[in-house]
Amino acid sequence: MSSSEYALEARGIVKIFGNHVALDAVDFGLRAGEVHALLGENGAGKSTLIKILTGAYQPDGGTVLAAGAQVHLDNPQQAQAHGIGTVYQEVNLLPNRSVAENLFLGHQPTRFGLVRRRKMEADARLILKRYGLDIDPSSELGAHSVAVQQIVAIARAVELSGKVLILDEPTASLDRNEVERLFEIIRDLKAHGLAIVFITHFLDQVFAIADRVTILRNGKLVETRALDDMTRTDVVRLMLGKDVAFSGATGVEDARPMGEVLLDFANYGRKRSVHPFNLTIHKGEVIGVAGLLGSGRTEMARIMFGADAADEGTVKVAGKPASIARPTDAIGHGFGFCPEDRKAEGIFGDLSVRENIIIALQGKLGWFSALNRDEQMEIAGRFGESMDIRAASLDMPIKLLSGGNQQKVILSRWLATDPAFLILDEPTRGIDVGAHAEIVRTINRLRDEGLALVVISSELDEVVAYSSRIVVMRDREMVAELSGENINPGVIVQAIANHREGPST
């Protein structure tokens, strides 16, 4: 195999953060003139790989080759010099500057040290035309739609780099027409021989645009293959690591009596976030939510908790109409929510384990009914024991704990409020085996104690084991509600992969 087969190649890349192996000997080859989809769930290692290819991270092992020659990429500028350009999900341009300046920043044409604005704008107009944009180059970038900004970002990356284009979830906030417009540009660039990496959560888009696909799971390369001979189900199976054919696990037996109805969401939704859905949740049951990243599963959890306000539909709590516009409303009704991004939205890093455990309960009690130190210690100690939180001291800052123990603390935080309903978003992601088992045990225990739970998870084996029903999300829409013998990984994978009838995209 000649090394020049690839415009950009990564060989045996290893990246370690602390004691967590983010990438384990991953190979990746990108050919000129192809669109190569890079797929994987959160924590699979996609973004780490991209950061290594763009010079934002340095690998701990392995090599990166551009056009067959080994390269060291210490920063994004060096990657750019080797012809590698990147466009990120949240457009990383300057909304406060003109379109032309965003295209040329750092490379503006000058005369006697002064920028030749007219030439710059004329050049910009020509470039924009090639990308099908008929906009005024002197206008402020921020005045244009996200789609236009995204295209400007692509134009900048291609004009400055010219060989490899990495698109990191460029379609996340675009509508169908905008996506199609973007795809036309991608096809055109591909025809001109550009090598393109395309990262997305939308399977339809992968099949619409990509030639080959590389799938990562838990930091390891699963497979690189041409898409021609793959089905959607194949892709989902590889991403989630489920072998559908041999999967026999089924859901909780129906014999167990279901509790009374606790929650009833009717036509509940939020524009540009989650399509309206209907869901009834009983006491003593776990609803599993399955779906790929970006399917709307987290958004659904957030509007249930009032972290984002629903703008459609109604919710009844124990039969009575309720308004849940803020987290405090939800907490007042006995809800709790463990968010997916533990570090950004869950833990208070500098505060102690004890304070992290009692804070939601204290929030419920208010300013002036403070729990004294002994009460705090008693509560924290109780959960520290029952949840098996491994901390040298309850007074140590939570940021020093392992991810699994942090997750147990956040779960304890809600259990301390004596909740009726818990929403857990990916509670077992990125945590060690012991903590994982503890959290699954806790979910089962809480269900048996009569709590209602909604658990979002990519771990299908686990979801089928404790869920009485499973809701499948796709394209920000609830597309299936599975129960009984349909609760098995094979059916779920089919439901996740199953695409809409009619033209794709």
Place this chain on the structure above:
Amino acid sequence: MMRRILTRLANPQLLALVGVLLVNWLLFPNFFRITWQDGRLFGSLIDVLNRGAPVAILAIGMVGVIATKGVDLSVGAVMAMAGAVAATMVVAGYPAPVAVAAALAVGLVCGLWNGFLVAVLDIQPIVATLVLMVAGRGIAQLITEGFIVTFTDPLLIFIGTGSFLGLPMAAVIALVLMILVTLLVRRTAIGLFIEAVGVNRAAASLAGIRSRMLLFLVYGLSGLCAAVAGLIVAGDIRGADANNAGLWLELDAILAVVIGGTSLLGGRFSVPLAVVGALIIQAMNTGILVSGFPPEFNLIVKAALIFLVLIIQSPLASRIVPVRTSAREARS
């Protein structure tokens, strides 16, 4: 128990204060001499407490603001306004308690105004409080009509220069405020909520903490403390000097809070340590004075101190030597 108290005392701020006092003693052997005269204590040490009180009081208000990731630049101007209101009112014949209450009310209103800009209009704290920093001194001059309004009211003068149990009144007020505010934030959940909002506002919101009321509270308290400091400064010189009262003291107060171990990026805070920070600044001032250096040296020493603290607290330093933040140590 004894050991816990000892470890509590062995924090960098108190050690620094002791260090500065010892240096002062070396430079000026009579530094620790305290005499009893006319029913009150005299001496350099007492002087540190007395002169350090206004900044300490400002720092008591400022520490909560900074813990929420904010800052209040207007406290110096609010001091001038409060002093101006009290002085003008007693001169106009209002009873002193009414004048004092009015001055405190002005401070509270100013603080709530800042809180409104920050919590409701969502304006960056440094920008929001700049408005009153600029306009406040003008308003104070408007109240005094440009004069230094002198008064002879015994209550106002007592607030600035009186003594209680032999201690200067200003220091007593600072001590009482420190205890009251510490109780307010630590005996209730307010302190925990302030820290939670400062550490991670998104997580605080998901945990059911409403930050808006909290912001009103900390800015309101800061305004109120500024008014108290303004009354003390006015009482001390027996007049309201709208031009110079509290000039640049907001910066000393911020410095005191930072020396007290509270990060400008919010989070853990300690009211008593902020007061210790203010005393460190004042002890250095007094030291420079008693040892015969020109007082202008103060500014240079202060600048060096800021750089030192910033370097110690910077991420760069914690990468080289992992430092535990001192406010946390003091509380655990």
Place this chain on the structure above:
Amino acid sequence: MSRSLRPLLATAVIFAIAYALAVLQFPAMFSTRVLGNFLTDNAFLGITAVGMTFVILSGGIDLSVGAVIGFTGVLVAVLISWAGWHPLTAFALALSIAAIFGGVMGLAIHYLQVPAFIVTLAGMFLARGGASVITQDSVPINHEFYDWISQLIIRLPGGGRLSFIGLLMVAVFIVGALVAHRTKFGSYVYALGGNPVSASLMGVPVARTTVAVYTLSSVLAALAGIVFSLYTSAGYPLAAVGVELDAISAVVIGGTLLTGGYGFVLGTFIGVMLLGLVQTYIIFDGTLSSWWTKIVIGALLFLFIVLQRLIFAASAQGEKAS
């Protein structure tokens, strides 16, 4: 219309209306004499405000400028009057010291990752303390060079005079506008104020730009100090106390977003002129007291901060909805 133009337009309209009203009340205010004095009296503030515009555009703030003016004035006065230096040599030394001073603040802000206000606060204490350590008195300057400069005047019809320092300020504004709007460095400053993460990903030299911005601000403050010494023929360590607040106000009232990324150098010029107009009006009126200046500036500051907040919040929502 571009949203960054809206605050600028508001400033221009407010200035035009305010000036028209002032002239209606005091016709004498519409004369070349008053306009010429506008430039001369506000020269040091204007030059400082140009540097402050760059700092604020980059998303920072510089509280040290007033102290740098004071320090420069004292240093120059002492070098000329006591040490017998030629003013130009003294100017060169003062500007070099300021450059190093600003550069160090920029380095600290970038590498210690601390808020600009606390670093420049330390700078303020240092410069003010340094000035007071040199001398605590006002040092008069009597040098033929100073006399010569003060006689460099263009007389205007109607009795007005354009002084050297007034013209120097205009020149600084023109060069400042060119640098901000027409050079790569200028575009980096805006980039930094708009989004430092994007700027760094787009290849903007963030460290170098930050250092350059604070260096520029200190150098211009030192130049303002020199101008102030030409204006007063003296150096005084407590000169120009609070000028940083006037400069920040002029920049914000001139339409620059206090959080960075949007604004115009020439807007700052209108801002400075508006502050000058308020002062001149108060002098003409005779019954109003000087403190009204501060109150009016504070009110204008509030008006513009809220105006910007509304304009930018509204358009941010517009972007999301579109």
